[in-house]
Amino acid sequence: MHTLGMHFGPPVNADCSVDGTRMRRVQKPGDIDFVPAGMDGCWEDDADCQILRLSLRPSLLDEVAQELGKGAANIELLPWLQLRDTRIEAIGWAIKADLEANAPSDPLYIDLLTTALAVRLIEVATDRGLRVEGSRTLRMSTRQLKRLVEFIETNLDQKLHLTDLAKVADVSVTRLKALFRNSTGTPVHQYVIRRRIEYARALMTTTTMPASEIAVAAGFAHQSHMTSTMRRILGQTPGEIIRPSRKT
Template sequence: MRRLQKHGDIDFVPAGVDGVWEDDADCRILRLGFHASLLEQVAGELGKDSAKIEFLPRLQIRDARIEAIGWAIKADLDADTPSDPLYVDLLANALAVRLIEIATARRHQAEGSDGPRLSARQLSMLTEFIEANLDQKLFLADLAATAGISSTRLKSLFRNSTGSSVHQYVIRRRIEYARGLIATTAMPISEIALATGFAHQSHMASTMRRVLGQTPGEIAGPLRKFRPKLQGSA
């Protein structure tokens, strides 16, 4: 396959899966890896059987939590004095937890979503359209036209394909995009709200509080302390 890689894209390649790629231009990649025993240990602590968790290759994941963990690890690697090893261990455990959450969520969606679904091409076209227009108002009719189906049919097919409604998916993507900007840029919160499709800063704050249990200010507190070093090395 050939694709356009964007800043913040995440690829997940499970152990034992060969992966070969060639970049058309200069780029910088943070590559993280850990032993399978860590996943087994964390899965056990979560009350799950690691042998029953199917980790599938995934390309161009958009996940604000994984991205924030990656930036925090990079900041520690770039620091003149590395943190206590316990800090990196905690980050590694957090990453393992998130990967297990993603793998098990996909399985539950697959088991619980009966009925017709969008084709892989339709779903790809829709998600790409949403990503490219997160800063704009999105209308169901436009999304339906992108997929080449009616608005009514889109709602059921999208839920069967993703496990969430179109509205829930778009809100989640706006929140993840905003959270990533808060973590990795110096943009004012008010500008981030508009850049991610929220009506205003208060709208974004109330939505984040409802979905994440955190406000933009609470997210910025622990994450933005890494920004000066991250910007200098980008």
């Protein structure tokens, strides 16, 4: 497995060695180390060290590289010590926040973060920004988008994965993200979350279903997950939505 570590705790003095390269440094929040699969690394810190460690399948990077139109054989993954990259750091903080959250995110959101991390690692490895050709202007056809939206609506009560949506749209996983955003103006995971919320709110205002059943029907992990998501996005809890509608 490829291994990526992002330091997030207090600064520490570190002595690092990977594949014959050695570095002594002050390790600060946001510092990133990357060790390709098959290489050994050694770290010695002078104090307790807090690091987010992520492992990625080599086949994942190969698949993403292929979808980006760059052969995996042409990508040279080298070890990086104390890499500073704002995009990888932002993805790391997002993954850390999700791991620490009380309610799990949609699997779709994790799929997107994983793909984004793979894309950025390939960009850094090739030392130039690879982009899906024409991604800023390409959009889904009306038929593609209609088919995908209907699939999402029909399966809101299910766990939706990026690979499932890509198959429905008949595009690669990497292209789906750009195409959907260009077509709707909204990232695909945000669109799904918004549709779950709107469906749940409709059930609250038109039925007498218990909130726990509504949460399941709308695809939330549980009632608390639905409540926290609604509060974050709508600024209202289910109770605040139900009470006025039932008074009317």
